[in-house]
Amino acid sequence: MLAGEPVRASSPQGRFTDGARLLDDLVLTDIDAHGKHLFYRFADDVLLHVHLGLFGRFMTHRSAAPEPRGAIRLRMVGHDGTVDLRGPTACEIIDADQESRLLGRLGPDPLRADADPEQAWSRISRSRREIGALLMDQSVIAGVGNVYRAEALHVMGIHPAREARSLGREEFDALWDTVGRMLTDGERAGRIITVTAEDAGMPRSRIPRGERTYVYRQAQCRSCGGPVTSWELAGRRAWACTGCQR
Numbered sequence: 001m002l003a004g005e006p007v008r009a010s011s012p013q014g015r016f017t018d019g020a021r022l023l024d025d026l027v028l029t030d031i032d033a034h035g036k037h038l039f040y041r042f043a044d045d046v047l048l049h050v051h052l053g054l055f056g057r058f059m060t061h062r063s064a065a066p067e068p069r070g071a072i073r074l075r076m077v078g079h080d081g082t083v084d085l086r087g088p089t090a091c092e093i094i095d096a097d098q099e100s101r102l103l104g105r106l107g108p109d110p111l112r113a114d115a116d117p118e119q120a121w122s123r124i125s126r127s128r129r130e131i132g133a134l135l136m137d138q139s140v141i142a143g144v145g146n147v148y149r150a151e152a153l154h155v156m157g158i159h160p161a162r163e164a165r166s167l168g169r170e171e172f173d174a175l176w177d178t179v180g181r182m183l184t185d186g187e188r189a190g191r192i193i194t195v196t197a198e199d200a201g202m203p204r205s206r207i208p209r210g211e212r213t214y215v216y217r218q219a220q221c222r223s224c225g226g227p228v229t230s231w232e233l234a235g236r237r238a239w240a241c242t243g244c245q246r
């Protein structure tokens with residue numbers, strides 16, 4: 001929608017006016033992501049960094065853009081539509097040094113072709129912290145959020161409170177693959193559905209909201225029907241089945 005032609009950028013809300021002015025009339029050449037960090041690359045090496053956080057979201061309009069309403073931090077108008085960004089944690093123009101510092105703080109992103117699982121393994125295999133805490137630490141693996149933490153560990157039969165370094169190499173490799181598969185599914189579907197069609201007994205696209213996860217926000221495990229417990233772990237609620245995850 002935006003690529004290949006000059007983008008008209010503005011900040012209807014007014015909180016990103018200077019940044020939008022820098023982007024305005026530049027050609028968008030590429031977009032990529034590392035974990036939860038999004039990079040919009042414009043001509044003249046101008047780089048827009050976006051992190052949605054818990055509340056940020058994009059809205060796209062394929063037809064003529066409506067009058068801006070509410071807190072639109074950034075509006076980008078291309079030849080084929082309009083993209084509005086609301087409520088991000090980060091929306092900023094950064095330079096190459098800031099980009100490399102930011103990337104230096106992030107662990108490998110399983111969705112990226114250049115991801116090196118050894119980096120994650122070297123942290124996990126030496127840590128006494130809970131595996132559920134490490135999975136949420138973006139410097140260990142980039143891109144895993146609270147739903148994927150709960151669901152990937154459940155599928156692996158690993159309790160989130162297990163000491164990270166107690167994982168064997170084969171367990172870690174399988175966990176890495178599981179996380180990568182779940183993230184890939186989520187990227188394709190544009191939403192998080194971790195329950196397989198086989199387990200749900202229906203195509204994944206038809207699984208009702210509220211039944212799309214095995215343990216996350218569930219009272220009963222969707223694998224075995226047993227009770228699910230939840231507690232705070234690394235600042236967010238963790239979920240585990242008392243039967244499947246010893």
Ligand SMILES: [Zn+2]
Nearest residue numbers: 221224241244
């Ligand atoms: Zn279970």
